[in-house]
């Protein structure tokens with residue numbers, strides 16, 4: 001009855017494919033059109049984004065022929081020796097650094113967790129062990145409120161599961177000839193337990209090596225199947241949030257597809273529910289009450305068969321359950337009893353992550369991208385001010401305030417359009433009867449306001465040193481030739497770009513800010529790509545498909561990539577970490593620092609406050625594009641994966657893991 005997303009794609013490939021759909025039905029201006037108007041369509045079509053007219057693109061010019069490695073190193077503030085593009089079965093880091101495995105899928109989180117046995121997995125064991133597909137990493141110093149860089153908590157998202165390399169003997173269950181037939185209730189329960197987040201305590205020893213503290217009182221697993229959460233803010237308790245299991249519309253079990261996130265100034269974590277639609281199942285009848293809403297989010301995605309075993313994920317039986325996902329979730333990692341809060345004031349979409357800052361006027365500002373082709377960039381400004389002395393006074397700050405969506409104008413300004421019920425088109429005439437309606441259908445509200453349709457907004461990071469904001473726009477292969485213009489000069493943009501916003505006088509709450517492009521990703525030596533990096537970027541310094549980012553304590557930007565199964569075509573290198581210059585004459589110059597094993601994507605970049613430890617998350621090793629890996633040539637399975645990273649034991653499948661990077665001389669990362 002129900003069709004899976006694809007007959008030939010792995011789970012992660014299916015995710016990627018779904019994000020290609022570009023389901024935004026509005027005819028709002030795309031960022032490509034805006035950039036085209038700004039820089040001139042003719043110039044764009046000729047590929048002539050020359051010189052100072054595009055100050056944001058590399059600063060010193062656009063010629064972008066690869067320089068020698070030596071030249072690039074001499075020019076960069078990052079003094080590490082760059083590693084090379086490439087792909088193989090393991091990870092690589094710049095010389096002079098250690099990149100050690102900190103924790104792997106199946107390792108103990110709770111003190112009574114059983115030893116990991118991939119042949120005999122159970123939900124009970126998984127609920128005490130480190131989950132699957134680690135993504136966002138947040139470091140929270142211990143003691144709370146300190147700037148300790150030797151002891152702290154790590155909050156790690158577990159975005160999704162990849163059954164073909166996770167469970168023995170079943171292969172790809174979404175394939176047309178399988179239709180999830182092997183995904184029994186016990187396996188689904190393991191999947192649910194492998195989603196969510198882990199909180200672990202970690203400590204740096206006298207020898208400079210990090211380890212997990214066993215028996216920590218902070219240790220916690222949050223999952224998709226059992227963790228009670230609270231809905232807060234304007235949509236909580238609304239009729240559209242009520243289900244058979246929760247007539248209050250305020251209680252929900254679990255969080256789904258938590259991708260990136262952010263740490264708040266008061267030391268809580270925001271974890272972003274991204275592709276929640278994939279977990280909903282069934283074939284809803286035409287004309288049901290939530291039809292328009294569900295379609296705008298592609299619900300049901302039918303990527304997992306949880307709805308066969310759990311009624312609430314069957315959209316025909318519980319149509320409102322999907323309205324309770326797609327939110328930003330706030331968790332206090334310092335309180336193991338804390339009930340996670342889904343903050344509905346921040347809007348409902350496929351949130352990639354969150355970047356939070358205390359604004360100059362004391363209000364809290366949060367930026368977030370909606371990761372899908374042609375979707376939008378959002379900003380929230382709190383109504384109340386940050387309380388620096390009383391931590392818990394900030395716990396409701398994200399429940400009251402103004403959510404806005406970005407419109408990127410051709411004059412280099414970005415305008416923030418408020419999503420407020422009763423204002424402009426957000427009225428009963430368009431089906432909005434309350435602020436709850438506006439938030440539940442954030443995307444449709446943003447369509448009506450005329451927001452700019454972007455090239456897949458992934459992570460957003462604020463540089464607190466410069467006050468600038470960086471938006472990773474990962475790619476958009478569905479952009480048509482007739483939408484072509486300026487910096488998005490590329491139809492079928494396979495490589496993405498990084499957009500920079502500069503709030504006026506550092507005021508993140510201002511109605512307008514300036515914007516420009518930092519780089520256009522892709523190979524600058526290949527004129528067909530239209531890539532724009534600093535001209536001295538080496539043959540290894542460029543990248544494709546920016547996804548996550550982090551700013552180190554020196555105010556320097558680090559970018560990680562996710563090319564999906566297209567890695568070979570997009571760049572020919574595995575994903576990794578690149579250090580990126582943003583200021584002065586080196587603006588747009590990047591250097592490759594770390595590389596993941598075949599089939600993985602690079603997630604979770606996170607620094608300790610002293611800048612001497614760098615955590616990264618290696619997600620779904622072996623799964624993406626094993627078919628194009630010459631040493632494998634086929635899709636990975638539990639029995640025959642493209643790599644068995646990080647254990648390389650014959651009986652051990654590949655395991656998503658957190659890697660901790662330190663410099664052997666104890667120095668600053670990238671120094």
Ligand code: FEO
Pocket residue numbers: 159259260274352371458547
């Ligand atoms: Fe979960 Fe948009 O990456």
Ligand code: CA
Pocket residue numbers: 259260352458459547548562
């Ligand atoms: Ca991501």
Ligand code: CA
Pocket residue numbers: 547562601
């Ligand atoms: Ca990703």
